[in-house]
Amino acid sequence: MITLDNIHKSFGDNHVLRGVDLHVARGTSMVIIGGSGTGKSIAIKTILGLVTPEKGTITVDGQDVSQTGDRDAFLARFGMLFQGAALFDSLPVWQNVAFRLLRGSLARPKEEAHEIAIEKLRRVGLTPDVADRLPAELSGGMQKRVGLARAIAAEPEIIFFDEPTTGLDPIMAGVINDLIREIVTEMGATTMTITHDMTSVRTIADNVAMLHGGKIRWTGPVADIDGATDPYVDQFIHGRAEGPIETVR
Amino acid sequence: MSWIAALGRAALGLLAAMGRVAMFFGTSVTHLLRPPFYPRELALALLNIGWLSLPVVGLTAIFTGGALALQIYAGGARFNAEAVVPQIVAIGMVRELGPVLVGLMIAARVTSSIAAEIATMKVTEQIDALVTLSTHPMKYLTVPRVLAATLVVPLLVAVGDVIGIFGGYAVATGTLGFNAAAYIQNTVDFLQMRDITSSLVKGAVFGCIAALMGCYFGMNSGRGAQGVGRATKGSVEAAAVLILAANFVLTGVFFSV
Numbered sequence: 132m133i134t135l136d137n138i139h140k141s142f143g144d145n146h147v148l149r150g151v152d153l154h155v156a157r158g159t160s161m162v163i164i165g166g167s168g169t170g171k172s173i174a175i176k177t178i179l180g181l182v183t184p185e186k187g188t189i190t191v192d193g194q195d196v197s198q199t200g201d202r203d204a205f206l207a208r209f210g211m212l213f214q215g216a217a218l219f220d221s222l223p224v225w226q227n228v229a230f231r232l233l234r235g236s237l238a239r240p241k242e243e244a245h246e247i248a249i250e251k252l253r254r255v256g257l258t259p260d261v262a263d264r265l266p267a268e269l270s271g272g273m274q275k276r277v278g279l280a281r282a283i284a285a286e287p288e289i290i291f292f293d294e295p296t297t298g299l300d301p302i303m304a305g306v307i308n309d310l311i312r313e314i315v316t317e318m319g320a321t322t323m324t325i326t327h328d329m330t331s332v333r334t335i336a337d338n339v340a341m342l343h344g345g346k347i348r349w350t351g352p353v354a355d356i357d358g359a360t361d362p363y364v365d366q367f368i369h370g371r372a373e374g375p376i377e378t379v380r
Numbered sequence: 381m382s383w384i385a386a387l388g389r390a391a392l393g394l395l396a397a398m399g400r401v402a403m404f405f406g407t408s409v410t411h412l413l414r415p416p417f418y419p420r421e422l423a424l425a426l427l428n429i430g431w432l433s434l435p436v437v438g439l440t441a442i443f444t445g446g447a448l449a450l451q452i453y454a455g456g457a458r459f460n461a462e463a464v465v466p467q468i469v470a471i472g473m474v475r476e477l478g479p480v481l482v483g484l485m486i487a488a489r490v491t492s493s494i495a496a497e498i499a500t501m502k503v504t505e506q507i508d509a510l511v512t513l514s515t516h517p518m519k520y521l522t523v524p525r526v527l528a529a530t531l532v533v534p535l536l537v538a539v540g541d542v543i544g545i546f547g548g549y550a551v552a553t554g555t556l557g558f559n560a561a562a563y564i565q566n567t568v569d570f571l572q573m574r575d576i577t578s579s580l581v582k583g584a585v586f587g588c589i590a591a592l593m594g595c596y597f598g599m600n601s602g603r604g605a606q607g608v609g610r611a612t613k614g615s616v617e618a619a620a621v622l623i624l625a626a627n628f629v630l631t632g633v634f635f636s637v
Contacts, residue, residue: 181508206514217509219501234416235514281513 132157132321133178133289138187139345140173147173148184149345155323155338160315162324162332162353164367165342166376171325172214174342175291178323179209191289203236210287210320214294216278218266225262228252228280237285251280255310272303279307283314290315292324296331308334329368332356341367343376404596408526411519418520425528429490429591433536436489440481441473441540445547448472453556465558466566469548474575475635478541480627483586486533487619491594494525495615498598499608507599522595526588533587534580541579578634585630586623593619 138151147170155161163171176182178189178196189196191208199205218227225248231237232244239247249259255276266274275295282290292311296304308331315322315335324335332339333353340350341364349361356368366374448469456462498521501507510517545567552558593615601611 176508179512181511203514206512209512211509211512213505213509215504217505219506219509230515231513234418237514 132192133323134190135174135178136188136190138174138177138184138189140170140177140182140184146345148177150187151342151345151347153340153347153350155321157321158319159337160312160322160324160335161338161340162326162336163340163342164326164329164332165348166367167327169342170345171342172293175211175293175323175325179206179211179291207231207235207237207285208288210282210285210290212275212278212282212290212292212295214297216266216274218274218277218281220266223263223265224252224257224269224277225249227266227277228262228284230281231285247284248280251284252277254283254314255280256306272299272307275299275303275307276310279310279314283318286318288320290318290320290322292322292326292335294325294327296326296328301330304328304330305334311335329370332368400600401592401596404522404599405592407518408522408592408595411516412523412527416519418524421520421524422528425524426532428493429486429525429529429587430532430536433486433489434539436485437482437536437540438543440485441478441544442547442550444477444481445469445473445544445549446551447547448477448544449548449551449556453552462556465548465552465556466563467570469552470545470567470571471575473544473548474541474571474579476627476631478544479537479579479582479586480623482533482537482540482583483590483623483627484620486529486536486587486590487593487616487623490529491590491615491619492612494591494594495598495601496608496612498595499601499611502599502601503603503605503608517599522592522599525595526591529587529591530584531587533590534583537579537583537586541576574634578630581634582627582630585626589622589626590619593622 133153133155135151135153138148139146140148151170151174153161153174163174165171173182177184178191180196180202196205218224219230222230225245226233228248228251229244232239232247233241245262249262252259252261257273257276257280261269261273261277266277269277279295282292295307295311299307311322311324312334314320322335324331326332326335336353338350339353339356341348341361343363349359349364351359356364359365359368362375366376449465452465452468453462456464498507501521507517510520549560549563549567552563553560597611597615597618601607
């Protein structure tokens, strides 16, 4: 469904992506792991067109994403949970969740959008009284849940999760991981998740890819990751300070 | 010769920056003309830029008008021209001080606020989130603010002109012994339509510059708190300088003989 072929991206002298090849099959959950600053978020942003690669092609259902005529319709297929939730400060929670449903090609009447927002908030474990609050009035965990509700509000085919558990306590991280897994299974969506958290990997992933040195170092089913012989994967999943991955970057 | 090279680099850098701002403005205009439109965002921007700026504009204008009356009276007394206070206050406020001071106050209050808000949105990935939610940041953030400022700052200038003249009137009639009816009559008789038109046109141009600089620096801010700080500072500096430069050009257009 999503294919990245030889993707390159640099920022000045920093060659972040040096030929990323990756395929994500429809209805599967791909988790990308790798150290900080290895370009995991950039890889996802290239698919959405937030970052333009210098070289290579990205296709979704065989269509080159750089050739999409109707950008609104293309982006309507995607949902994304950002690392810091990226909620709009000036809007109440329900309008954040229903943002896409209040404007553009997926616009619905305001009452219907409000109802959907409340339902999605319930789905992520938040009560309707949260709906009229501003994002700044919520805890980090609640903001992540609102971000998750926003990502699934329009029931997209493809959902990206950028470090969904970063900054959360282990219990809240577990709650978010379970929610993501449940939602992915329920909706049958194709998902890509970026994380450093091996608990998240084991909960969320069908397949795992490790990004290192600007390339996909290893990819395979999550069940195979513990048996992977690649020393980079072995060091990463066991969190060892010693190994081929430099610890001072 | 290194100073020539440095001068050349600075000139090229300035030209490149002007080009980027011009392209940003051009892109804003093209988005202004094409749907979707965001009337709620426009209404909020009108409220924030217009209504909520009234107190600071009013206070600035009344003190300036009062001080201007005192200065003209004291200066005029040197050559027995104290009687021209109403005329000079009116022309000074409407042609120059009203639009320029309102423009600078808007740069301080609105440009900084827009730049800081948009830069923070960029740093916290809210701009990226807008894109993923099929909403163009230029349409949603820039167009409503620039349009609102262009529409509402002339009204603020008009209010500032009236309050500034009133400030001069209050000082002149309260402490300098001017007759109230004669003061108003002199003010009305002396002002021409060209004075008022120039004031409103300047207001529209200054409002556009103020909002445009806030949006431009916000959208192009660097990372982190330092990036937000630099964007805010740069936006106010650029807006203030451009407003003063535009004032010079517009004054030449309207009043050069």
